[in-house]
Amino acid sequence: MSQGISAWVLRMIGWLTPPEHREVYLGDVAEEWARRRACGVAADRWLISELWSGLGVWVRYRGRRSDIVEDLVVCGVAFSAALVVLEVANRPPVLDSVRSMGGVGRSVVLWGVNLGALTLGGALVALARGRQGHRAAAGLVALAWMYPVFFLGPAYLAVADSLAVVAWGAAVAVAIATGFVVTSCGLSMVEGRRPA
């Protein structure tokens, strides 16, 4: 990996780190990276893995200042924004199938996906932050919201074509995958293990 790319990876790690921790944490990463380069011990691969670890640092410090409501709002807004961007940009074309559905059905599907992603993401973030008191509640809320998405969504989608099902499934899969990524990084911080 070139020095330029490595420097860029280090910069990205810095972006993920809250300002009050950035100098010291980046200094530690930079020092260890330099040591590994000097020893010829897979320094660049280690630096890439620390980028992944940086996500966990973000979860750890971000989580300290927020509560579960804010987590839910952040996940929902992010996912909703992504869907809006995709619609405005008219990408990918499969969203045309969802857009071609009737107004009520389309709204139910899109808001169901949004709310499902919001609560599932929030539940997983709460789990990553180890909030004992909120884990069960967050999980139940996520299940409650995902119920209409999983069962009502397909009923409305059945009147559209099969591409709309793919769009819906892909959106839910992305939301769940995002939640697992965040959870994995968060748990690695708590348990001290290298993220998978």
Added chain:
Amino acid sequence: MPTRTGLGEFEMLVLAAVLRAGSGAYGAAVYGEVERTGRQVSMGAVYTTLSRLEERGLLSSRLGDPTPVRGGRRTKVYRLEAEGRAALQRALSQLNQLLDGTDLEWALE
């Protein structure tokens, strides 16, 4: 909510690494001590655990001088406080007590 007094397994490792690193117990050094045990960890995990232990009063820290190898960034040097030493001693004693009489018996010197 009651204050947590126990130590997680990784927290024990980090406290022991701080003790071993002595006056030079900053993030990268503690990370190196943990890795030398054969345990593969991320720098982020070590850093956030040090931070968490400091919040619990088991460690204290001070900012050190910047160095060129760190890109001119300062270090944060950690010190094991009396509460941290006591917590580590307690955890090791509990482990020793549990293992007493088993085929994994070992003793603190």
